[in-house]
Amino acid sequence: xxxxxxxxxxxxxxxxxxxxxxxxxxxxxxxxxxxxxxxxxxxxxxxxxxxxxxxxxxxxxxxxxxxxxxxxxxxxxxxxxxxxxxxxxxxxxxxxxxxxxxxxxxxxxxxxxxxxxxxxxxxxxxxxxxxxxxxxxxxx
Amino acid sequence: xxxxxxxxxxxxxxxxxxxxxxxxxxxxxxxxxxxxxxxxxxxxxxxxxxxxxxxxxxxxxxxxxxxxxxxxxxxxxxxxxxxxxxxxxxxxxxxxxxxxxxxxxxxxxxxxxxxxxxxxxxxxxxxxxxxxxxxxx
Numbered sequence: 001x002x003x004x005x006x007x008x009x010x011x012x013x014x015x016x017x018x019x020x021x022x023x024x025x026x027x028x029x030x031x032x033x034x035x036x037x038x039x040x041x042x043x044x045x046x047x048x049x050x051x052x053x054x055x056x057x058x059x060x061x062x063x064x065x066x067x068x069x070x071x072x073x074x075x076x077x078x079x080x081x082x083x084x085x086x087x088x089x090x091x092x093x094x095x096x097x098x099x100x101x102x103x104x105x106x107x108x109x110x111x112x113x114x115x116x117x118x119x120x121x122x123x124x125x126x127x128x129x130x131x132x133x134x135x136x137x138x139x140x
Numbered sequence: 141x142x143x144x145x146x147x148x149x150x151x152x153x154x155x156x157x158x159x160x161x162x163x164x165x166x167x168x169x170x171x172x173x174x175x176x177x178x179x180x181x182x183x184x185x186x187x188x189x190x191x192x193x194x195x196x197x198x199x200x201x202x203x204x205x206x207x208x209x210x211x212x213x214x215x216x217x218x219x220x221x222x223x224x225x226x227x228x229x230x231x232x233x234x235x236x237x238x239x240x241x242x243x244x245x246x247x248x249x250x251x252x253x254x255x256x257x258x259x260x261x262x263x264x265x266x267x268x269x270x271x272x273x274x275x276x277x
Binding site: 017127 | 145146150153217221233268269
């Protein structure tokens with residue numbers, strides 16, 4: 001099932017795990033062909049692609065991530081499947097200092113103020129919770 | 141369709157892509173529950189998870205990649221899906237200065253010795269070639 005938000009069960013599962021543990025979230029992203037801003041918003045009359053709308057979210061969320069001590073580890077664009085046959089447009093990895101910090105961010109006013117760009121641009125995504133076995137920036 | 145290797149067309153498309161800059165190879169991995177080494181392998185008969193066998197491959201592959209300027213950005217164990225649903229066990233992202241370096245790693249003198257660990261440990265995978273954002277280059 002294509003989704004852009006967690007199900008209630010997925011949210012409960014996330015909240016049921018160690019809230020103090022740092023976590024890497026792997027975003028597999030698929031954008032809309034055309035952004036779908038709501039009528040009456042400033043962006044409604046711009047002709048933006050879904051990718052362009054999501055990039056507006058990306059620029060703003062990067063500032064919020066920095067302010068809570070989260071780190072974007074990686075973003076990869078123009079994907080080609082060398083093995084397998086999925087259909088993603090972008091891959092992004094973000095390390096949060098804790099699960100609690102991620103939840104707090106999504107509930108913050110600053111995040112709520114930019115979330116419409118994500119909704120306008122994103123067709124669907126997978127978001128995979130990953131514990132690090134190795135990462136280059138921590139090995140360095 | 142679960143896949144294990146590139147098709148001939150996928151390999152050609154990768155090799156012939158004119159983009160000459162850095163690439164990041166995003167591996168979405170599904171391991172065998174138990175490693176399945178072949179009778180001729182020294183590890184045959186050992187009881188261990190597929191993930192342990194694959195990690196031997198990942199370590200050897202990263203060493204070989206280092207000879208041509210490649211490195212592992214992240215190897216992580218997939219705990220669960222927070223959005224969407226899939227069934228991957230792990231995510232591994234490898235960075236290369238260009239696609240020739242990735243091909244050179246596959247042709248590394250040690251590759252023949254390491255790939256039995258991949259065969260033993262891996263059930264299937266997606267491999268997504270991406271262009272990394274500037275900060276990782």
